[in-house]
Amino acid sequence: MGKKRILYVVLAVSLILNCTFLFAGCIGSWDLSTFFEKDSKGSAQDSVTDQSGASEGADASSHMAEIEEKLGLIDEVINSYYLNDSEIDEQEMIEGLYSGYVSGLGEAYTTYYTADEYAALMESSSGEYSGIGVSVSQNLNTGVITIVNPFENGPGYEAGMRKDDILYAVEGEEVTGVDINQVVAKIKGEDGTSVNLTVYRPSTDEYIDMTVERRVVQNPTVTWEMKDDGIGYIQITEFDEVTIEQFDQAVGELSSQGAKGLIFDLRDNPGGRLDSVCQMLDRLLPEGELLVYTMDKDGNKEEYYAEDEDTLALPAIVLVNGNSASASEIFTAALQDYGVATIMGTTTFGKGIVQVILPLGDGSAVKVTQSQYYTPDGVCIHGEGVTPDIEVEADTSSENDSQLEAAIEQMEAMIQ
Numbered sequence: 010m011g012k013k014r015i016l017y018v019v020l021a022v023s024l025i026l027n028c029t030f031l032f033a034g035c036i037g038s039w040d041l042s043t044f045f046e047k048d049s050k051g052s053a054q055d056s057v058t059d060q061s062g063a064s065e066g067a068d069a070s071s072h073m074a075e076i077e078e079k080l081g082l083i084d085e086v087i088n089s090y091y092l093n094d095s096e097i098d099e100q101e102m103i104e105g106l107y108s109g110y111v112s113g114l115g116e117a118y119t120t121y122y123t124a125d126e127y128a129a130l131m132e133s134s135s136g137e138y139s140g141i142g143v144s145v146s147q148n149l150n151t152g153v154i155t156i157v158n159p160f161e162n163g164p165g166y167e168a169g170m171r172k173d174d175i176l177y178a179v180e181g182e183e184v185t186g187v188d189i190n191q192v193v194a195k196i197k198g199e200d201g202t203s204v205n206l207t208v209y210r211p212s213t214d215e216y217i218d219m220t221v222e223r224r225v226v227q228n229p230t231v232t233w234e235m236k237d238d239g240i241g242y243i244q245i246t247e248f249d250e251v252t253i254e255q256f257d258q259a260v261g262e263l264s265s266q267g268a269k270g271l272i273f274d275l276r277d278n279p280g281g282r283l284d285s286v287c288q289m290l291d292r293l294l295p296e297g298e299l300l301v302y303t304m305d306k307d308g309n310k311e312e313y314y315a316e317d318e319d320t321l322a323l324p325a326i327v328l329v330n331g332n333s334a335s336a337s338e339i340f341t342a343a344l345q346d347y348g349v350a351t352i353m354g355t356t357t358f359g360k361g362i363v364q365v366i367l368p369l370g371d372g373s374a375v376k377v378t379q380s381q382y383y384t385p386d387g388v389c390i391h392g393e394g395v396t397p398d399i400e401v402e403a404d405t406s407s408e409n410d411s412q413l414e415a416a417i418e419q420m421e422a423m424i425q
Contacts, residue, residue: 107373116378117149118364120188124372129194140197141165141204142226144246145176145189146279146332152186156208157277157332158246160229168221170208177216178207190376200225231255233263240420241268241323242413248281248336253288260292260321269424270324272416273340276354280335283363283382287313290343293321298347301339303363303380311380324423325350326416329397334358341395342384351423352397353416361391 088094104123111121122130132138142163147154154176159166176184176192184192196204203222210217230252233243241263245252263271283301290300294315302312327341327350338357344350365379381389399419404411 111375118362118376118378120190120376122190122194122366122374122376126191126194127366127368127372127374129197130190130366130374132197138197138228139200139223139225140193141168141170141206141221141223142228143170144228144279145193146277146334147189154184154189154192157279160226163226164221164224168219169217170206170219170221171210173212174208174210174217176206177209180205181207198223227251229255231259233259235263235266235268236272236417238421239267239269239424240417241266241271242274243271244274245337245340246278248278248285248289248340250282250285252281252285256289257292264323268323270326270420271321272326272328272413272420273350274328274413274416275333275337275341276328276330276412277332278334278337279332280337280360283313283336283339286336286339290340291315291317292319293325293349294343294347295320299385300343301382301384303382305380321349324420326420326423327352328412328416329354329357329395330403330412331355331358331394333395334360338390338395339382339384342388342390345395345398346385351399351419352395353399353401353419354397354412355400355402356396357390357394359390359392359394361389361393 087097091097108121111119129138142160143156143165144158144160145154146157156165156170156172156174156176159170159172159174178184179192179195184195196206198204200223203220205218205220207216207218209215228247228249228251230247230249231243231245233241236242243256243259243263245256260271287300294300296315296318298315300313300315302310304310325344327344329337329341329352333341333354334357338360341350341352341357345352361382362378363380363382364376366374366376368374381391383389399415401412401415
């Protein structure tokens, strides 16, 4: 059995190394439309890569020999001493190699996905999927995963899951520190099947076990209502494919109802798709305005502009907090840079980098940090966040939403 396992492991490492050099040489030719269109960088870059190919090949061969030798030693140790030899899952070991190789970068946003995890990720980014109907976010410092929005009438909410619950375990396995997309993939599954979850509820200091039946749900990423005095309120919880249409409907309906001003609530919004946030900004900013631009490690610049004539002709406020990240910050910074909206709340998360997902041809994929993004004014907010124009801390001792109340009061002053 040991020799067979060595063969599998060596093949796995060979595939990993091949994929790594494929990224280095051919990233411009990958289909990156999962998140945004990216054109080829041209023959000049290709020729540079070709010139370094010989030395890279020699380094790869040496590296491969070292890995093969050490994996052989490890395999012999397992074969000789491992107690539960009959329970070894060789495919799990191979997948573990892929995952470990990528995680060795030590960068929280670059991740390997198995075929099942990648399929689940693509399903969730569309906004319609079979799952438990909750939005989650992860603190990158602690690895804690928090329930930020259990959809009303969704299976998670019906089972007793509530906002601010901490997701502790899935099927008995603790998930703190595990990549959030991998956790989501484990929670989702076929319509009608069940998943066992454990949450920790800080307000009552208790762990709660629950069995939740999965259902097909559409993520209601945008909700809206007309507040008093003609103030339109739009809450955006994620930036998915479905968010664009929901956002257009929200702005259109509130405008037709005579809204005098709009409040965009992006608190606890972890981000999402770059193409979605750009289309939403296009709805608000004049044609030809720069929305955001990205810069990769080679200095290649990609710019995104508003393309239609729709503009926001109403006073606006964007409400944010420390959990407003990524696409939320692109939305916020663009409106702030052009003076279209007043930003209120607390400083945002500070994720100013863009990931692309690269399918590997066998159903699996790698999500890799590929560029930094910059606001229209040329600011990279990574590690800094967007600073509000008006700072408003949340009053956790009050049952009322003090930040929203402050935003409504500010809007009332703006529309008088």
